[in-house]
Amino acid sequence: MVDRELVVTEDELHAYVDGELPPDRREAVETWLAAHADDNLRVAAWRTQIEALRARYGDAANEPVPARLALDRITTRRRKWIGVAAAATIAAFVIGGAAGWFARGASAAAPNEFDAFTSDAVDAHRLYVVEVRHPVEVPAAEASHLVQWLSKRLNYQVRAPDLESIGLKLVGGRLLPGPAGSAAAFLMYESATGERFTIYCTRANAPNTALRFNTFGQIGAFYWVDGDFVFVVSGESDRGTLQKIAETSYEQLETRSTNRARGS
Amino acid sequence: MGSFQRDVEAAIPALRRYARALTRDSETADDLVQDTLVRALRFEHLFTGGEVRSWLYTILTNLNRNRLRSLARRPTMSPIEDNDAPDMSGPEAGGRDIERALAALVEEQRTALLLVVLEGLSYREVAEVQGVPIGTVMSRLARARAQIKAYLDGERPALRRVK
Numbered sequence: 001m002v003d004r005e006l007v008v009t010e011d012e013l014h015a016y017v018d019g020e021l022p023p024d025r026r027e028a029v030e031t032w033l034a035a036h037a038d039d040n041l042r043v044a045a046w047r048t049q050i051e052a053l054r055a056r057y058g059d060a061a062n063e064p065v066p067a068r069l070a071l072d073r074i075t076t077r078r079r080k081w082i083g084v085a086a087a088a089t090i091a092a093f094v095i096g097g098a099a100g101w102f103a104r105g106a107s108a109a110a111p112n113e114f115d116a117f118t119s120d121a122v123d124a125h126r127l128y129v130v131e132v133r134h135p136v137e138v139p140a141a142e143a144s145h146l147v148q149w150l151s152k153r154l155n156y157q158v159r160a161p162d163l164e165s166i167g168l169k170l171v172g173g174r175l176l177p178g179p180a181g182s183a184a185a186f187l188m189y190e191s192a193t194g195e196r197f198t199i200y201c202t203r204a205n206a207p208n209t210a211l212r213f214n215t216f217g218q219i220g221a222f223y224w225v226d227g228d229f230v231f232v233v234s235g236e237s238d239r240g241t242l243q244k245i246a247e248t249s250y251e252q253l254e255t256r257s258t259n260r261a262r263g264s
Numbered sequence: 265m266g267s268f269q270r271d272v273e274a275a276i277p278a279l280r281r282y283a284r285a286l287t288r289d290s291e292t293a294d295d296l297v298q299d300t301l302v303r304a305l306r307f308e309h310l311f312t313g314g315e316v317r318s319w320l321y322t323i324l325t326n327l328n329r330n331r332l333r334s335l336a337r338r339p340t341m342s343p344i345e346d347n348d349a350p351d352m353s354g355p356e357a358g359g360r361d362i363e364r365a366l367a368a369l370v371e372e373q374r375t376a377l378l379l380v381v382l383e384g385l386s387y388r389e390v391a392e393v394q395g396v397p398i399g400t401v402m403s404r405l406a407r408a409r410a411q412i413k414a415y416l417d418g419e420r421p422a423l424r425r426v427k
Contacts, residue, residue: 011402014409018380020387045413050381052362053285057382061281066294069280071273074301127303130326133395177309218333 008032013039017046117179118223121200121232122216124176124186129196129236136172136188146173150185154178156229158185158201161252166244167191178202189245197235197245204230211246213239222246226254271316272304278383279320285378286328288363296331300324321383322393325375332371365415373408376401 008029015021016029033040067073128135138146143160150158153175160170168189178184184202191197209225220242223232231253233246279300283293300323304311311319366374372394379385379393380401391398 010406014402014405015387018387018405042413045416046409049362049409049412049416053366053378053381056362057281057285060284060290060293061277063277063280065276065280069276069294069297069301071269071276071301071305074298074305126330127307127326130329131395133392 006032008039013043014046017043017050117200117202117204117230118214118221118232118234119216120176120178120184120202121186121198121223122219122221122234124174124184124200125198125219125221125234128174128186128188129198135196137174139172140170142172143170150175150183153183154185154201154203156203159253160187161199161249163189163245163248166248168197168245171196176200179204195235195237197233197237197242199249200232200234201229203228206230211243211250213243224250226250268308268311268316269305272301272320275317275320276301278317279324282321282378282383283324283328285366285382286324286374288367292331296324296327299327303327315389318385318389318393321379321385321389325379325393328375329371361416362412365412368415369408369411373404373411376404377408377412380405 006028008025012021012025012029016026021029033043138149140146147158147160150173160173163170168191171188171190173185173187176184176186179202182203184200187199187201189197189199204225205228206225208227209223211222211224214221214223218236219234220237220239221232221234222242222245223230224246225231231249233242233249235242235245276297279297280293283296283300284290287293287296300320303323304316304320366377369377375394376390379390380387385393387398387401390401394401394404
Protein backbone atom coordinates (compact mmCIF):
# COMPACT_ATOMS: atom_id res chain seq x y z
CA MET A 1 0.00 0.00 0.00
CA VAL A 2 2.10 2.82 -1.31
CA ASP A 3 -0.86 5.17 -0.97
CA ARG A 4 -0.80 5.03 2.79
CA GLU A 5 2.63 6.63 2.69
CA LEU A 6 1.35 9.46 0.55
CA VAL A 7 -2.07 10.16 1.99
CA VAL A 8 -2.15 12.31 5.11
CA THR A 9 -5.08 11.77 7.47
CA GLU A 10 -6.90 14.44 9.42
CA ASP A 11 -5.57 12.88 12.63
CA GLU A 12 -2.08 13.49 11.33
CA LEU A 13 -2.89 17.11 10.65
CA HIS A 14 -3.99 17.55 14.25
CA ALA A 15 -0.93 15.71 15.48
CA TYR A 16 1.20 18.00 13.31
CA VAL A 17 -0.33 21.12 14.84
CA ASP A 18 -0.06 19.72 18.37
CA GLY A 19 3.52 18.51 18.06
CA GLU A 20 2.46 14.86 18.37
CA LEU A 21 3.44 13.76 14.88
CA PRO A 22 6.18 11.13 14.64
CA PRO A 23 9.23 12.88 13.13
CA ASP A 24 9.32 10.53 10.14
CA ARG A 25 5.90 11.80 9.01
CA ARG A 26 6.69 15.45 9.21
CA GLU A 27 8.00 15.78 5.70
CA ALA A 28 5.04 13.90 4.25
CA VAL A 29 2.60 16.22 6.03
CA GLU A 30 4.41 19.35 4.89
CA THR A 31 4.50 18.11 1.32
CA TRP A 32 0.80 17.35 1.56
CA LEU A 33 -0.02 20.79 2.91
CA ALA A 34 1.93 22.48 0.14
CA ALA A 35 -0.23 20.62 -2.38
CA HIS A 36 -3.60 20.90 -0.65
CA ALA A 37 -4.66 24.47 -0.09
CA ASP A 38 -7.87 23.57 1.75
CA ASP A 39 -6.02 21.53 4.37
CA ASN A 40 -3.40 24.21 4.61
CA LEU A 41 -6.12 26.74 5.41
CA ARG A 42 -7.61 24.44 8.03
CA VAL A 43 -4.27 24.00 9.73
CA ALA A 44 -3.78 27.76 9.71
CA ALA A 45 -7.23 28.23 11.24
CA TRP A 46 -6.44 25.74 14.01
CA ARG A 47 -3.23 27.61 14.77
CA THR A 48 -5.16 30.85 14.97
CA GLN A 49 -7.52 29.19 17.45
CA ILE A 50 -4.60 28.05 19.56
CA GLU A 51 -3.14 31.54 19.63
CA ALA A 52 -6.51 33.06 20.52
CA LEU A 53 -7.07 30.59 23.37
CA ARG A 54 -3.61 31.15 24.78
CA ALA A 55 -3.96 34.90 24.48
CA ARG A 56 -7.34 34.80 26.22
CA TYR A 57 -6.52 32.45 29.11
CA GLY A 58 -2.76 32.07 29.30
CA ASP A 59 -2.33 34.92 31.75
CA ALA A 60 -4.51 33.23 34.34
CA ALA A 61 -1.52 31.08 35.22
CA ASN A 62 0.63 34.13 35.87
CA GLU A 63 -1.72 35.86 38.25
CA PRO A 64 -0.84 35.69 41.93
CA VAL A 65 -2.62 32.76 43.55
CA PRO A 66 -5.34 34.04 45.89
CA ALA A 67 -4.99 33.26 49.58
CA ARG A 68 -7.94 30.91 49.64
CA LEU A 69 -6.07 28.55 47.31
CA ALA A 70 -2.90 28.40 49.39
CA LEU A 71 -2.39 24.82 50.50
CA ASP A 72 -1.69 25.64 54.15
CA ARG A 73 -4.87 27.68 54.17
CA ILE A 74 -6.84 24.74 52.80
CA THR A 75 -5.39 22.56 55.55
CA THR A 76 -6.23 25.21 58.14
CA ARG A 77 -9.76 25.47 56.88
CA ARG A 78 -10.29 21.81 57.51
CA ARG A 79 -8.97 22.11 61.05
CA LYS A 80 -11.21 25.04 61.82
CA TRP A 81 -14.20 22.95 60.93
CA ILE A 82 -13.54 20.59 63.80
CA GLY A 83 -14.33 23.39 66.24
CA VAL A 84 -17.78 23.87 64.81
CA ALA A 85 -18.49 20.23 64.16
CA ALA A 86 -20.97 19.98 66.98
CA ALA A 87 -23.14 22.53 65.26
CA ALA A 88 -22.69 21.04 61.83
CA THR A 89 -25.80 20.54 59.77
CA ILE A 90 -26.42 18.60 56.60
CA ALA A 91 -25.99 21.80 54.68
CA ALA A 92 -22.66 22.47 56.31
CA PHE A 93 -21.43 19.02 55.43
CA VAL A 94 -22.55 19.30 51.87
CA ILE A 95 -21.21 22.79 51.37
CA GLY A 96 -18.10 22.11 53.39
CA GLY A 97 -17.35 19.03 51.35
CA ALA A 98 -14.10 17.66 52.60
CA ALA A 99 -14.36 19.84 55.66
CA GLY A 100 -17.17 17.64 56.82
CA TRP A 101 -15.02 14.62 56.33
CA PHE A 102 -12.43 15.82 58.77
CA ALA A 103 -14.92 17.28 61.16
CA ARG A 104 -16.62 13.94 61.29
CA GLY A 105 -13.96 12.37 63.48
CA ALA A 106 -14.45 14.99 66.12
CA SER A 107 -18.20 14.98 65.89
CA ALA A 108 -18.91 11.58 67.40
CA ALA A 109 -21.12 13.26 69.96
CA ALA A 110 -22.74 15.56 67.45
CA PRO A 111 -26.48 15.22 67.04
CA ASN A 112 -26.27 14.64 63.32
CA GLU A 113 -24.03 11.64 63.29
CA PHE A 114 -26.10 9.93 60.65
CA ASP A 115 -25.83 12.96 58.47
CA ALA A 116 -22.09 12.79 58.80
CA PHE A 117 -22.04 9.15 57.77
CA THR A 118 -24.36 9.66 54.87
CA SER A 119 -22.42 12.74 53.85
CA ASP A 120 -19.21 10.70 53.76
CA ALA A 121 -20.96 8.02 51.78
CA VAL A 122 -22.49 10.49 49.36
CA ASP A 123 -19.17 12.29 48.94
CA ALA A 124 -17.51 9.02 48.07
CA HIS A 125 -20.39 8.24 45.72
CA ARG A 126 -19.96 11.59 43.96
CA LEU A 127 -16.25 11.14 43.61
CA TYR A 128 -16.23 7.62 42.23
CA VAL A 129 -19.35 7.15 40.13
CA VAL A 130 -17.98 9.55 37.56
CA GLU A 131 -14.71 7.62 37.35
CA VAL A 132 -14.45 5.74 34.11
CA ARG A 133 -11.06 4.13 34.50
CA HIS A 134 -10.80 3.44 38.22
CA PRO A 135 -14.26 3.47 39.76
CA VAL A 136 -13.17 0.66 42.06
CA GLU A 137 -9.93 -0.71 43.46
CA VAL A 138 -10.94 -4.33 43.19
CA PRO A 139 -13.26 -5.36 40.33
CA ALA A 140 -16.22 -7.69 40.68
CA ALA A 141 -14.27 -10.38 38.85
CA GLU A 142 -12.29 -10.73 42.08
CA ALA A 143 -15.34 -10.49 44.30
CA SER A 144 -14.23 -13.12 46.80
CA HIS A 145 -10.88 -11.41 47.24
CA LEU A 146 -12.66 -8.06 47.57
CA VAL A 147 -14.95 -9.33 50.30
CA GLN A 148 -12.10 -11.02 52.17
CA TRP A 149 -9.95 -7.95 52.00
CA LEU A 150 -12.66 -5.54 53.13
CA SER A 151 -13.72 -7.94 55.89
CA LYS A 152 -10.19 -8.11 57.19
CA ARG A 153 -9.77 -4.36 57.20
CA LEU A 154 -13.14 -3.71 58.83
CA ASN A 155 -12.80 -6.67 61.16
CA TYR A 156 -16.29 -7.64 60.15
CA GLN A 157 -17.74 -10.14 57.70
CA VAL A 158 -18.52 -7.81 54.80
CA ARG A 159 -20.82 -9.18 52.15
CA ALA A 160 -21.71 -7.75 48.77
CA PRO A 161 -25.48 -8.11 48.34
CA ASP A 162 -26.57 -9.86 45.16
CA LEU A 163 -28.72 -7.30 43.36
CA GLU A 164 -28.99 -9.08 40.00
CA SER A 165 -32.67 -9.73 40.69
CA ILE A 166 -33.28 -5.97 40.41
CA GLY A 167 -30.97 -5.53 37.45
CA LEU A 168 -27.78 -4.38 39.17
CA LYS A 169 -24.38 -5.90 38.69
CA LEU A 170 -21.53 -5.50 41.13
CA VAL A 171 -18.77 -3.32 39.64
CA GLY A 172 -16.39 -3.82 42.55
CA GLY A 173 -15.32 -2.07 45.70
CA ARG A 174 -12.86 0.06 47.57
CA LEU A 175 -11.54 0.62 51.03
CA LEU A 176 -12.14 4.14 52.30
CA PRO A 177 -11.22 5.96 55.49
CA GLY A 178 -14.03 5.69 58.01
CA PRO A 179 -14.69 7.63 61.19
CA ALA A 180 -11.86 8.21 63.67
CA GLY A 181 -9.21 6.34 61.74
CA SER A 182 -11.33 3.26 61.12
CA ALA A 183 -12.08 1.78 57.73
CA ALA A 184 -15.14 1.85 55.51
CA ALA A 185 -16.18 -0.56 52.78
CA PHE A 186 -17.49 0.91 49.55
CA LEU A 187 -19.26 -1.20 46.94
CA MET A 188 -20.41 -0.06 43.53
CA TYR A 189 -23.21 -1.48 41.40
CA GLU A 190 -24.22 -0.65 37.86
CA SER A 191 -27.49 -0.98 35.98
CA ALA A 192 -27.77 -2.05 32.36
CA THR A 193 -27.96 1.60 31.35
CA GLY A 194 -24.85 2.54 33.28
CA GLU A 195 -26.47 4.16 36.31
CA ARG A 196 -24.30 3.62 39.31
CA PHE A 197 -25.29 2.99 42.90
CA THR A 198 -23.04 2.58 45.89
CA ILE A 199 -23.22 0.94 49.28
CA TYR A 200 -21.08 2.36 52.05
CA CYS A 201 -20.54 0.46 55.26
CA THR A 202 -18.61 1.39 58.37
CA ARG A 203 -18.57 0.84 62.09
CA ALA A 204 -21.02 3.02 64.02
CA ASN A 205 -21.65 3.19 67.70
CA ALA A 206 -25.36 3.90 67.45
CA PRO A 207 -28.71 2.27 68.13
CA ASN A 208 -30.29 0.25 65.32
CA THR A 209 -32.55 2.13 62.97
CA ALA A 210 -34.90 1.23 60.16
CA LEU A 211 -34.36 2.67 56.69
CA ARG A 212 -34.11 6.42 56.61
CA PHE A 213 -33.92 8.66 53.58
CA ASN A 214 -32.03 11.85 52.90
CA THR A 215 -31.08 13.86 49.84
CA PHE A 216 -27.88 15.71 49.08
CA GLY A 217 -28.43 17.78 45.95
CA GLN A 218 -29.23 15.32 43.21
CA ILE A 219 -28.12 12.32 45.18
CA GLY A 220 -30.48 10.41 47.40
CA ALA A 221 -29.32 8.16 50.21
CA PHE A 222 -31.02 5.48 52.28
CA TYR A 223 -29.25 4.51 55.46
CA TRP A 224 -29.75 2.21 58.38
CA VAL A 225 -27.85 0.95 61.38
CA ASP A 226 -27.64 -2.76 62.03
CA GLY A 227 -25.63 -3.99 64.99
CA ASP A 228 -22.39 -2.04 65.10
CA PHE A 229 -22.57 -0.98 61.48
CA VAL A 230 -24.12 1.76 59.43
CA PHE A 231 -25.04 1.15 55.79
CA VAL A 232 -25.69 3.85 53.22
CA VAL A 233 -27.13 3.23 49.76
CA SER A 234 -26.61 6.22 47.43
CA GLY A 235 -27.66 6.99 43.90
CA GLU A 236 -28.99 9.65 41.56
CA SER A 237 -32.25 7.83 40.90
CA ASP A 238 -35.73 8.57 42.15
CA ARG A 239 -36.62 7.60 45.67
CA GLY A 240 -38.63 4.54 44.66
CA THR A 241 -35.75 2.93 42.78
CA LEU A 242 -33.34 3.68 45.58
CA GLN A 243 -35.71 2.30 48.14
CA LYS A 244 -35.97 -0.97 46.24
CA ILE A 245 -32.20 -1.25 46.15
CA ALA A 246 -31.91 -0.36 49.83
CA GLU A 247 -34.59 -2.85 50.85
CA THR A 248 -33.10 -5.65 48.79
CA SER A 249 -29.69 -4.97 50.32
CA TYR A 250 -31.16 -4.59 53.78
CA GLU A 251 -32.94 -7.94 53.55
CA GLN A 252 -29.82 -9.77 52.45
CA LEU A 253 -27.56 -8.14 54.99
CA GLU A 254 -30.16 -8.54 57.70
CA THR A 255 -30.54 -12.23 56.90
CA ARG A 256 -26.83 -12.63 57.06
CA SER A 257 -26.52 -11.11 60.53
CA THR A 258 -29.47 -13.16 61.75
CA ASN A 259 -27.78 -16.30 60.46
CA ARG A 260 -24.60 -15.35 62.16
CA ALA A 261 -26.41 -14.75 65.42
CA ARG A 262 -28.02 -18.17 65.14
CA GLY A 263 -24.77 -19.82 64.21
CA SER A 264 -22.80 -18.47 67.11
CA MET B 265 5.56 19.75 53.11
CA GLY B 266 5.95 16.41 51.35
CA SER B 267 6.74 15.94 47.71
CA PHE B 268 3.09 15.20 46.97
CA GLN B 269 2.03 18.54 48.43
CA ARG B 270 4.85 20.32 46.61
CA ASP B 271 3.67 18.82 43.32
CA VAL B 272 0.11 19.88 44.07
CA GLU B 273 1.20 23.39 44.92
CA ALA B 274 3.27 23.69 41.76
CA ALA B 275 0.22 22.80 39.67
CA ILE B 276 -2.09 25.46 41.12
CA PRO B 277 -1.40 28.22 38.55
CA ALA B 278 -2.01 25.84 35.64
CA LEU B 279 -5.16 24.49 37.28
CA ARG B 280 -6.46 28.03 37.59
CA ARG B 281 -5.83 28.65 33.91
CA TYR B 282 -7.57 25.45 32.90
CA ALA B 283 -10.52 26.11 35.19
CA ARG B 284 -10.82 29.70 33.95
CA ALA B 285 -11.09 28.54 30.36
CA LEU B 286 -13.47 25.73 31.30
CA THR B 287 -15.88 27.96 33.19
CA ARG B 288 -15.20 31.39 31.63
CA ASP B 289 -15.71 32.86 35.08
CA SER B 290 -12.86 33.52 37.48
CA GLU B 291 -14.83 33.03 40.71
CA THR B 292 -16.35 29.76 39.58
CA ALA B 293 -12.94 28.71 38.32
CA ASP B 294 -11.24 29.31 41.66
CA ASP B 295 -14.09 27.47 43.42
CA LEU B 296 -13.37 24.50 41.21
CA VAL B 297 -9.66 24.69 41.91
CA GLN B 298 -10.31 24.93 45.63
CA ASP B 299 -12.57 21.86 45.56
CA THR B 300 -9.93 20.06 43.55
CA LEU B 301 -7.22 20.86 46.09
CA VAL B 302 -9.39 19.83 49.02
CA ARG B 303 -10.10 16.51 47.36
CA ALA B 304 -6.51 15.96 46.36
CA LEU B 305 -5.30 16.45 49.94
CA ARG B 306 -8.11 14.42 51.34
CA PHE B 307 -7.61 11.51 48.98
CA GLU B 308 -3.84 11.63 48.84
CA HIS B 309 -3.74 8.06 50.15
CA LEU B 310 -5.59 6.95 47.02
CA PHE B 311 -3.02 8.48 44.70
CA THR B 312 -1.23 5.51 43.26
CA GLY B 313 1.76 7.21 41.70
CA GLY B 314 2.30 8.68 38.26
CA GLU B 315 1.86 12.33 37.47
CA VAL B 316 0.25 14.37 40.24
CA ARG B 317 -0.57 16.97 37.61
CA SER B 318 -2.63 14.55 35.48
CA TRP B 319 -4.42 13.33 38.57
CA LEU B 320 -5.35 16.90 39.48
CA TYR B 321 -6.62 17.59 35.96
CA THR B 322 -8.74 14.45 36.26
CA ILE B 323 -10.28 15.55 39.55
CA LEU B 324 -10.97 19.03 38.24
CA THR B 325 -12.47 17.70 35.02
CA ASN B 326 -14.77 15.35 36.94
CA LEU B 327 -15.83 18.07 39.37
CA ASN B 328 -16.61 20.37 36.49
CA ARG B 329 -18.71 17.71 34.82
CA ASN B 330 -20.65 17.23 38.05
CA ARG B 331 -21.10 20.98 38.28
CA LEU B 332 -22.51 21.18 34.76
CA ARG B 333 -24.76 18.24 35.40
CA SER B 334 -26.24 19.80 38.48
CA LEU B 335 -26.63 23.12 36.65
CA ALA B 336 -28.42 21.37 33.85
CA ARG B 337 -30.57 19.58 36.44
CA ARG B 338 -30.58 16.45 34.42
CA PRO B 339 -28.24 13.59 35.08
CA THR B 340 -28.27 12.01 31.62
CA MET B 341 -25.95 12.88 28.78
CA SER B 342 -27.29 14.86 25.88
CA PRO B 343 -26.80 13.96 22.25
CA ILE B 344 -23.49 15.11 20.87
CA GLU B 345 -25.09 17.75 18.69
CA ASP B 346 -26.56 19.42 21.73
CA ASN B 347 -24.86 22.27 23.47
CA ASP B 348 -25.51 21.07 26.96
CA ALA B 349 -22.93 23.25 28.61
CA PRO B 350 -24.54 26.26 30.20
CA ASP B 351 -22.77 29.48 29.40
CA MET B 352 -21.25 30.65 32.65
CA SER B 353 -19.91 33.88 31.28
CA GLY B 354 -22.98 35.85 32.29
CA PRO B 355 -25.37 37.74 30.06
CA GLU B 356 -23.03 40.40 28.76
CA ALA B 357 -19.65 39.06 29.75
CA GLY B 358 -17.00 37.64 27.47
CA GLY B 359 -17.09 39.83 24.43
CA ARG B 360 -14.49 37.86 22.64
CA ASP B 361 -15.34 35.49 19.88
CA ILE B 362 -13.07 32.72 21.02
CA GLU B 363 -14.74 32.71 24.41
CA ARG B 364 -18.20 32.36 22.90
CA ALA B 365 -17.00 29.76 20.47
CA LEU B 366 -15.60 27.79 23.39
CA ALA B 367 -18.84 28.15 25.31
CA ALA B 368 -20.75 26.67 22.40
CA LEU B 369 -18.81 23.40 22.56
CA VAL B 370 -19.97 20.22 24.21
CA GLU B 371 -18.17 19.76 27.50
CA GLU B 372 -16.10 16.71 26.48
CA GLN B 373 -14.85 18.48 23.38
CA ARG B 374 -14.00 21.65 25.26
CA THR B 375 -12.12 19.65 27.87
CA ALA B 376 -10.11 17.74 25.27
CA LEU B 377 -9.22 20.88 23.34
CA LEU B 378 -8.16 22.87 26.41
CA LEU B 379 -6.07 20.08 27.87
CA VAL B 380 -4.15 19.75 24.60
CA VAL B 381 -3.90 23.35 23.49
CA LEU B 382 -3.81 25.32 26.73
CA GLU B 383 -2.35 22.82 29.18
CA GLY B 384 0.01 21.07 26.78
CA LEU B 385 -0.98 17.54 27.75
CA SER B 386 -0.16 14.77 25.32
CA TYR B 387 -2.99 12.93 23.61
CA ARG B 388 -2.22 9.95 25.82
CA GLU B 389 -2.48 12.03 28.99
CA VAL B 390 -5.78 13.52 27.86
CA ALA B 391 -7.08 10.02 27.17
CA GLU B 392 -6.23 9.10 30.75
CA VAL B 393 -7.81 12.22 32.19
CA GLN B 394 -11.00 11.66 30.22
CA GLY B 395 -10.95 7.91 30.68
CA VAL B 396 -11.40 7.20 26.97
CA PRO B 397 -9.26 5.75 24.14
CA ILE B 398 -6.91 8.09 22.27
CA GLY B 399 -9.09 7.77 19.17
CA THR B 400 -11.96 9.33 21.10
CA VAL B 401 -9.73 12.20 22.19
CA MET B 402 -8.76 12.76 18.55
CA SER B 403 -12.35 12.88 17.38
CA ARG B 404 -13.31 15.25 20.20
CA LEU B 405 -10.41 17.48 19.26
CA ALA B 406 -11.37 17.38 15.58
CA ARG B 407 -14.98 18.24 16.30
CA ALA B 408 -14.02 21.02 18.68
CA ARG B 409 -11.76 22.60 16.08
CA ALA B 410 -14.26 22.21 13.29
CA GLN B 411 -17.01 23.75 15.38
CA ILE B 412 -14.91 26.68 16.55
CA LYS B 413 -13.85 27.32 12.98
CA ALA B 414 -17.46 27.26 11.81
CA TYR B 415 -18.43 29.55 14.66
CA LEU B 416 -15.69 32.06 13.91
CA ASP B 417 -16.46 31.86 10.19
CA GLY B 418 -19.91 33.16 10.99
CA GLU B 419 -22.09 30.06 10.92
CA ARG B 420 -23.84 31.06 14.07
CA PRO B 421 -26.86 33.17 13.21
CA ALA B 422 -28.83 31.96 16.21
CA LEU B 423 -26.12 32.97 18.61
CA ARG B 424 -24.96 36.21 17.09
CA ARG B 425 -25.48 39.16 19.35
CA VAL B 426 -25.66 42.84 18.56
CA LYS B 427 -22.62 44.45 20.08
